[in-house]
Amino acid sequence: xxxxxxxxxxxxTVPKLLALNAASYGTHPAYREKEFGIWQSWTWxxxxxEINALALGLMELGLNAGDHVAIxxxxxxxxxxxxxxxxxxxxxxxxxxxDSVAEEMAYVLDHCSARFVFAEDQEQVDKILEVQGRLPGxxxxxxxxxxxLRKYDRGILHDYRELQNQGRARASDLQPxxxxxxxxxNGDTTCVMLYTSGTTGRPKGVVLSSDNIVKTGKATCDFxxxxxxxxxxxxxxxxxVGDFIFSIGQAYYAGFCVACPESADTMQTDLRExxxxxxxxxxxYFEGVLTSVMIRMEDASKFxxxxxxxxxxxxxxxxxxxxxxxxxxxGDKLKYRLNQALVIGPLKNTLGLTNVRVGYTxxxxxxxxxxxxxxxxxxxLKQLYGQTEASVFITQQPDGQVRADxxxxxxxxxxxxxxxxxxxxxxxxxxxxxxxxxxxxTADTKDAEGWVATGDAGFIEEDTGHLRIIDRAKDVGxxxxxxxxxxxxxxxxxxxxxxxxxxxxxxxxxxxCTAFINIDLTAVGNWAERNNIAYASYQELAGHPDVLATIxxxxxxxxxxxxxxxxxxxxxxxxxxxxxxxxxADDGELTRTQKVRRRIIEEKYQVLIDALYxxxxxxxVETEVTYEDGRKGSISATLEIRxxxxxxxxxxxx
Amino acid sequence: xxxxxxxxxxxxxxxxxxGVLMEMKNISLRFGGVKAITDISFDIREGEIRAIIGxxxxxxxxxxxxxxxxxxxxxxEIWFRGAKRAPMKPHEIAYQGIARTFQNIALFKxxxxxxxxxxxxxxxxKGGLVSQALWWGKAxxxxxxxxxxxxxVIDFLExxxxxxxxxxxxxxxxxxxxxxxxxxxxxPKLLLLDEPMAGMNVExxxxxxxxxxxxxxxxxxxxALIEHDMGVVMDIADRVVVMDYGRKIGDGTPDEVRxxxxxxxxxxxxxxx
Numbered sequence: 001x002x003x004x005x006x007x008x009x010x011x012x013t014v015p016k017l018l019a020l021n022a023a024s025y026g027t028h029p030a031y032r033e034k035e036f037g038i039w040q041s042w043t044w045x046x047x048x049x050e051i052n053a054l055a056l057g058l059m060e061l062g063l064n065a066g067d068h069v070a071i072x073x074x075x076x077x078x079x080x081x082x083x084x085x086x087x088x089x090x091x092x093x094x095x096x097x098x099d100s101v102a103e104e105m106a107y108v109l110d111h112c113s114a115r116f117v118f119a120e121d122q123e124q125v126d127k128i129l130e131v132q133g134r135l136p137g138x139x140x141x142x143x144x145x146x147x148x149l150r151k152y153d154r155g156i157l158h159d160y161r162e163l164q165n166q167g168r169a170r171a172s173d174l175q176p177x178x179x180x181x182x183x184x185x186n187g188d189t190t191c192v193m194l195y196t197s198g199t200t201g202r203p204k205g206v207v208l209s210s211d212n213i214v215k216t217g218k219a220t221c222d223f224x225x226x227x228x229x230x231x232x233x234x235x236x237x238x239x240x241v242g243d244f245i246f247s248i249g250q251a252y253y254a255g256f257c258v259a260c261p262e263s264a265d266t267m268q269t270d271l272r273e274x275x276x277x278x279x280x281x282x283x284x285y286f287e288g289v290l291t292s293v294m295i296r297m298e299d300a301s302k303f304x305x306x307x308x309x310x311x312x313x314x315x316x317x318x319x320x321x322x323x324x325x326x327x328x329x330x331g332d333k334l335k336y337r338l339n340q341a342l343v344i345g346p347l348k349n350t351l352g353l354t355n356v357r358v359g360y361t362x363x364x365x366x367x368x369x370x371x372x373x374x375x376x377x378x379x380x381l382k383q384l385y386g387q388t389e390a391s392v393f394i395t396q397q398p399d400g401q402v403r404a405d406x407x408x409x410x411x412x413x414x415x416x417x418x419x420x421x422x423x424x425x426x427x428x429x430x431x432x433x434x435x436x437x438x439x440x441x442t443a444d445t446k447d448a449e450g451w452v453a454t455g456d457a458g459f460i461e462e463d464t465g466h467l468r469i470i471d472r473a474k475d476v477g478x479x480x481x482x483x484x485x486x487x488x489x490x491x492x493x494x495x496x497x498x499x500x501x502x503x504x505x506x507x508x509x510x511x512x513c514t515a516f517i518n519i520d521l522t523a524v525g526n527w528a529e530r531n532n533i534a535y536a537s538y539q540e541l542a543g544h545p546d547v548l549a550t551i552x553x554x555x556x557x558x559x560x561x562x563x564x565x566x567x568x569x570x571x572x573x574x575x576x577x578x579x580x581x582x583x584x585a586d587d588g589e590l591t592r593t594q595k596v597r598r599r600i601i602e603e604k605y606q607v608l609i610d611a612l613y614x615x616x617x618x619x620x621v622e623t624e625v626t627y628e629d630g631r632k633g634s635i636s637a638t639l640e641i642r643x644x645x646x647x648x649x650x651x652x653x654x
Numbered sequence: 655x656x657x658x659x660x661x662x663x664x665x666x667x668x669x670x671x672x673g674v675l676m677e678m679k680n681i682s683l684r685f686g687g688v689k690a691i692t693d694i695s696f697d698i699r700e701g702e703i704r705a706i707i708g709x710x711x712x713x714x715x716x717x718x719x720x721x722x723x724x725x726x727x728x729x730x731e732i733w734f735r736g737a738k739r740a741p742m743k744p745h746e747i748a749y750q751g752i753a754r755t756f757q758n759i760a761l762f763k764x765x766x767x768x769x770x771x772x773x774x775x776x777x778x779x780k781g782g783l784v785s786q787a788l789w790w791g792k793a794x795x796x797x798x799x800x801x802x803x804x805x806x807v808i809d810f811l812e813x814x815x816x817x818x819x820x821x822x823x824x825x826x827x828x829x830x831x832x833x834x835x836x837x838x839x840x841x842p843k844l845l846l847l848d849e850p851m852a853g854m855n856v857e858x859x860x861x862x863x864x865x866x867x868x869x870x871x872x873x874x875x876x877x878a879l880i881e882h883d884m885g886v887v888m889d890i891a892d893r894v895v896v897m898d899y900g901r902k903i904g905d906g907t908p909d910e911v912r913x914x915x916x917x918x919x920x921x922x923x924x925x926x927x
Binding site: 035036037038147148150151262263265266269 | 667668801802805806808809810812814815817818868871872
């Protein structure tokens with residue numbers, strides 16, 4: 001059956017897109033999964049049959065429109081089908097992080113009063129049964145892998161494939177009802193509910209409509225011209241909105257193939273085997289891969305090391321330009337080609353990135369040198385900015401306008417505005433419907449006109465239209481002269497230096513900024529070893545004049561880069577000191593997830609902050625520390641305070 | 655019904671325990687003048703987990719080696735599946751459906767996990783040397799068939815990520831798991847495990863216990879194991895034979911063995927005559 005672009009535009013729900021894909025891309029692969037050592041694949045037609053059988057089975061089991069169906073498992077085609085099968089019945093899929101503990105699951109399952117739960121294996125089933133007593137709404141559990149479940153009470157447990165067979169057996173009488181249900185759905189039908197991890201308080205259920213997902217899928221597929229020939233590796237948690245958009249929203253709109261890894265530990269191998277053309281990873285993934293490449297290069301022979309260094313040095317100057325379609329001399333092109341054949345190509349292949357045409361990273365700031373490394377390899381790595389409430393996309397970088405320090409321009413259909421306090425607001429077709437059973441939070445986040453507060457502060461560059469995120473809005477303050485104070489913005493810039501592990505910048509309500517700096521013992525220790533600098537303790541190394549000089553150079557470099565921004569030039573660091581101990585969660589200075597606890601540090605080190613602002617050249621401090629076994633001790637030190645060069649602020653463009 | 659009767663029965667947890675699979679009748683084993691095993695009799699029922707415990711030097715490994723055909727007892731008979739077993743070489747016994755793991759891991763260190771487990775399929779391969787070497791005709795189909803079974807084992811033991819890793823590079827706990835994998839690949843009727851948890855930390859022991867229970871539960875494989883960790887033995891075994899100085903001093907369910915005075919004496923150290 002030939003289908004046209006108009007047919008695709010007429011599809012306003014995901015199940016309708018599935019039917020269309022089965023008809024127009026019937027023989028194209030829709031899903032791949034490595035199992036028993038072999039890549040298994042399903043075409044769109046086969047996937048549609050599997051989903052239909054499961055949907056009939058669920059109907060037979062008593063699933064009603066409007067019910068919530070929880071899905072707990074790692075990325076597997078079967079669970080994406082379960083989401084589609086639930087949607088086909090008019091029910092709402094609720095994917096849950098499969099590594100959450102029973103307690104957390106109980107909260108979500110209870111909050112959405114899920115009647116049906118898909119669970120991957122015995123481990124997940126055990127967790128659900130553990131809290132079953134508190135979930136009066138829970139009726140049926142469908143498991144995929146029956147290993148170890150043979151002796152369990154069969155009452156509410158169902159085998160996934162048997163359920164499909166039951167559905168197939170009832171096809172003749174239930175099919176018309178299912179088809180009618182799918183046809184009756186429209187853009188307002190709820191597509192999915194995703195729980196945000198909730199750094200503050202309980203997780204909130206974000207309700208996304210079919211319009212949110214399908215329109216976002218269309219807009220972003222067009223943006224990067226994703227099509228049926230592309231493929232993606234689905235390895236990030238299914239409960240995360242990104243995976244839902246990439247593996248369902250975009251995959252169903254464009255009709256591209258979703259590949260699932262064999263297990264969490266084999267992701268790197270599977271990536272290499274699949275070689276996706278569309279790839280997303282958080283910055284720490286790119287960071288980790290780069291580190292492992294560098295470490296392995298250091299173990300390589302001298303010849304290979306030189307080859308690698310020369311190839312990379314050249315690639316760094318030419319690779320990004322080629323990606324951005326800028327002018328490159330013929331000689332350089334030729335040299336890059338040669339490098340590509342000898343060094344860069346094989347390296348990309350090892351990393352599984354050979355075919356990547358569109359790569360994205362998001363979530364936190366990515367170090368410019370990491371970003372440049374991948375761009376030098378010729379990988380079109382870009383940044384995007386988004387959140388669950390926006391169906392991911394708020395801004396993204398168009399091809400040819402990629403920079404490490406921005407998050408791109410507004411995605412198609414997204415409107416942006418910046419509030420007086422610097423907070424970023426957006427309004428888009430992907431904007432969520434509501435927080436489930438939580439009208440107060442919905443009203444707090446989304447106003448009557450549909451503008452949603454991101455909680456992040458940023459500004460839009462006037463000449464390029466790119467959005468730059470500087471900090472969480474609640475951390476952004478004002479300096480004494482009214483200029484913007486964004487500590488995290490400066491801290492991130494400092495932390496990109498391998499020598500700097502952690503830093504705290506002060507300046508809220510003051511006339512200038514100062515900083516505490518923690519050195520990275522591994523990096524600085526390594527440097528000390530290579531330069532024959534002897535030290536007996538962390539404290540001694542941290543206070544070494546050569547170390548201080550290095551850190552000072554880093555600070556001044558950051559100052560120069562901060563000064564580039566008229567709005568933020570006030571955040572340059574005038575004075576700094578290198579702390580005599582590492583900031584530690586055991587001492588309450590960091591959270592358990594290694595985030596700085598500003599207020600506590602300010603109280604604890606008041607004497608140091610005073611010294612930074614009163615002009616003294618050194619300061620004596622005594623600090624209580626908690627050892628790993630819980631005993632307390634104290635260390636004392638005299639810290640040198642250094643002045644850093646600051647740049648004059650650039651004139652604000654009129 | 656219980657182990658007191660010879661008839662098959664269903665255990666409290668739903669597993670089917672069959673009739674006698676293997677019976678040792680008055681086994682004695684001597685090395686020159688040293689008596690390693692003296693007049694020991696016990697049976698192994700189909701589908702059960704049978705543990706052999708005892709202090710160091712009690713003769714446990716010797717007992718396993720007798721079952722396995724590595725040692726030939728001077729006295730006594732071994733009955734397997736209702737027939738008296740003639741003296742055999744270990745490889746002949748492997749063909750009868752008995753597989754084992756070793757106290758000190760005995761894998762091919764330079765070969766990958768996959769290849770090591772594949773060697774467990776040896777008893778199921780029929781192709782000759784030449785067709786195997788040329789990968790011709792039946793050998794090809796056979797390899798595909800056997801590889802499928804090996805992959806099921808890899809999936810079962812959750813070791814997909816080390817499929818291609820040379821075994822010598824793996825940590826100890828994983829090597830033990832690969833060795834279990836090789837034994838499982840043989841699809842044995844009787845699986846012999848010689849101290850499967852020696853040298854493991856608590857977490858690794860828990861994992862291994864789970865795999866042993868799952869093997870028994872999912873495939874109905876009969877398991878005989880030697881183990882030092884009392885907690886593990888008492889948790890997973892259906893019946894326990896206790897040996898001391900080459901003699902059997904106790905035999906029964908974990909509860910029975912735990913309260914047996916001779917066993918308590920052997921472990922707490924009472925003077926022997």
